[in-house]
Amino acid sequence: xxxxxxxxxxxxxxAPPRRSRPSPIALGIxxxxxALHVVAWNATGFSPAAxxxxxxxxxxFFDEALPPDLSWADxxxxxxxxxxxxxxxxxxxxxxxxxxxxxxxxxAARATTRGSITYQAARxxxxxxxxxxxxxxxxxxxxxxGLGPFAGVLALVFHNTGVMGKLWAEAMEESxxxxxxxxxxxxxxxxxxxxHAVLPTTLPQLVGLLLYRFDVNVRSSLVLGLxxxxxxxxxxxxxxxxxxxxxxxxxxxxxxxxxxxxxxxxALIRRRLGA
Amino acid sequence: xxxxxxxxxxxxxxxxxxxxxxxxxxxxxxxxxxxxxxxCGKSTALRCVVGLEQPDSGEVDVDGRPAMVFQRIHLVHRRxxxxxxxxxxxxxxxLSRSITPRLFPRELREEAMWCLERVGLADxxxxxxxxxxxxxxxxxxxxxxxxxxxxxxxxDEPVSALDPSAAVNISELLGRLAEEGLxxxxxxxxxxxxxxxxxxxxxxxxxxxxxxxxxxxxxxAEVDALYVPGGVAV
Numbered sequence: 335x336x337x338x339x340x341x342x343x344x345x346x347x348x349a350p351p352r353r354s355r356p357s358p359i360a361l362g363i364x365x366x367x368x369a370l371h372v373v374a375w376n377a378t379g380f381s382p383a384a385x386x387x388x389x390x391x392x393x394x395f396f397d398e399a400l401p402p403d404l405s406w407a408d409x410x411x412x413x414x415x416x417x418x419x420x421x422x423x424x425x426x427x428x429x430x431x432x433x434x435x436x437x438x439x440x441x442a443a444r445a446t447t448r449g450s451i452t453y454q455a456a457r458x459x460x461x462x463x464x465x466x467x468x469x470x471x472x473x474x475x476x477x478x479x480g481l482g483p484f485a486g487v488l489a490l491v492f493h494n495t496g497v498m499g500k501l502w503a504e505a506m507e508e509s510x511x512x513x514x515x516x517x518x519x520x521x522x523x524x525x526x527x528x529x530h531a532v533l534p535t536t537l538p539q540l541v542g543l544l545l546y547r548f549d550v551n552v553r554s555s556l557v558l559g560l561x562x563x564x565x566x567x568x569x570x571x572x573x574x575x576x577x578x579x580x581x582x583x584x585x586x587x588x589x590x591x592x593x594x595x596x597x598x599x600x601a602l603i604r605r606r607l608g609a
Numbered sequence: 610x611x612x613x614x615x616x617x618x619x620x621x622x623x624x625x626x627x628x629x630x631x632x633x634x635x636x637x638x639x640x641x642x643x644x645x646x647x648x649c650g651k652s653t654a655l656r657c658v659v660g661l662e663q664p665d666s667g668e669v670d671v672d673g674r675p676a677m678v679f680q681r682i683h684l685v686h687r688r689x690x691x692x693x694x695x696x697x698x699x700x701x702x703x704l705s706r707s708i709t710p711r712l713f714p715r716e717l718r719e720e721a722m723w724c725l726e727r728v729g730l731a732d733x734x735x736x737x738x739x740x741x742x743x744x745x746x747x748x749x750x751x752x753x754x755x756x757x758x759x760x761x762x763x764x765d766e767p768v769s770a771l772d773p774s775a776a777v778n779i780s781e782l783l784g785r786l787a788e789e790g791l792x793x794x795x796x797x798x799x800x801x802x803x804x805x806x807x808x809x810x811x812x813x814x815x816x817x818x819x820x821x822x823x824x825x826x827x828x829x830a831e832v833d834a835l836y837v838p839g840g841v842a843v
Contacts, residue, residue, distance in 0.1 A: 510681075510683070512679055512681050512683035513683040513684065513685060515661055515679075515683070516677065516678075516679060516683045516750070516753070517696055517699055518660075518661070519659045519660070519661065519675070519676065519677045520674075520676065520696070520697050520698070520699055520700050520753070520754075520757045521674055521699065521700020521701070521757070522696070522699035522700055523699075523704065525704055525708075526699045526702075526704065526707055529707075529708055529709070530685070530696050530699060530707070530710075531685065531696075534685045534687055534688060535685055535686075535687075537687065
């Protein structure tokens with residue numbers, strides 16, 4: 335008796351298509367990206383060797399900075415007070431930019447705006463506000479209202495309007511437009527469509543982006559302090575100028591606590607809102 | 610006089626001619642089920658009627674403003690069923706009374722409750738739409754269309770996303786609304802539901818009306834031919 339053995343394995347099927355090779359365009363783009371990095375390396379004087387050679391300087395810095403100065407009256411309490419001011423700059427800079435960002439976002443989203451002229455104009459305003467760094471806005475407003483946190487708030491309002499307006503407009507454009515169409519069929523005006531369809535369906539994303547920007551703005555307000563907008567950034571700048579690195583480390587620890595608190599608070603609100 | 614009259618409706622997307630001279634009249638109190646394979650122009654025809662698409666040629670005459678419900682329902686999930694229904698009336702509300710649901714007039718909220726009663730969901734008026742089942746959400750969408758005070762209700766695959774039981778319930782609801790005097794046109798993918806609940810069956814094939822018979826008279830062969838690629842009415 336002859337036994338015919340069968341090869342194990344799956345039955346024969348149509349062969350899967352071969353993956354296509356990268357196109358010359360894709361290879362060209364990859365080459366361009368590499369070339370840009372080489373140029374950037376040279377332009378910035380990027381040198382790991384210099385970092386290694388200068389390790390003694392870093393060691394001296396840590397020697398002077400540690401342990402941090404934890405004297406309550408002279409360092410810690412002023413640091414906490416200044417952190418509250420920094421938090422206030424970030425909070426008001428975010429909140430006061432909401433109405434401007436909302437109006438511009440509605441005008442800059444194709445889901446909610448009618449004419450292309452309005453759309454392009456709103457996009458241009460947002461691009462301008464986004465392109466000017468908040469530090470530059472702060473320097474401009476310092477000349478108008480003097481040194482202090484108010485200049486920082488104004489700077490953040492302007493810059494954040496540009497960034498948040500753009501992010502919100504993108505979120506609205508990516509939203510499901512079916513609800514808007516349902517109301518459009520019912521005869522709702524553009525404003526009613528925005529208020530009763532686009533905004534409520536994108537609300538979780540908008541709130542999520544708002545909290546993200548609050549997080550970023552609190553950290554930005556630190557930097558604004560370096561150019562005279564007050565807050566804990568101002569104290570860090572003073573400590574560096576006076577070579578009081580132990581004070582500076584204390585301020586940085588307060589900043590770390592502030593950032594963690596803001597981050598956790600944002601995450602909590604996002605979870606509650608389902609954003 | 611028909612509540613909806615479509616004459617020689619044509620629409621192309623690029624080289625693709627989706628509608629090629631569609632004619633359809635629907636009387637008040639009539640429930641017309643539209644059948645046909647994917648891409649035969651059913652949804653496009655409805656979207657042309659409500660103005661979501663502009664036809665290339667042809668005429669559409671509607672008694673009043675048509676209302677429409679969709680396969681994906683499209684409610685605002687965060688809002689209550691009642692607020693979603695009230696949104697159907699936005700077309701006749703000034704902005705000052707409609708910038709937020711809190712400003713909706715009391716009379717509108719009462720009318721919206723009546724619309725929810727008509728679809729059998731009055732006891733869910735205060736629930737957020739997201740907490741309702743698919744069938745209940747589609748009922749809310751139908752109530753929203755009723756709150757528009759429409760004479761013509763168009764439904765684009767209203768039961769495609771629902772389980773069989775909910776699909777039957779929604780189809781029967783559309784039938785009852787037609788008995789109350791509405792002209793109802795529903796795109797369906799379930800021939801059995803169409804012949805069971807509708808008064809008339811219209812079959813589209815290749816952008817043209819291939820079948821137009823009373824639901825009782827349409828044959829299985831005619832329905833089957835609609836789903837054969839390149840098929841025509843037998």
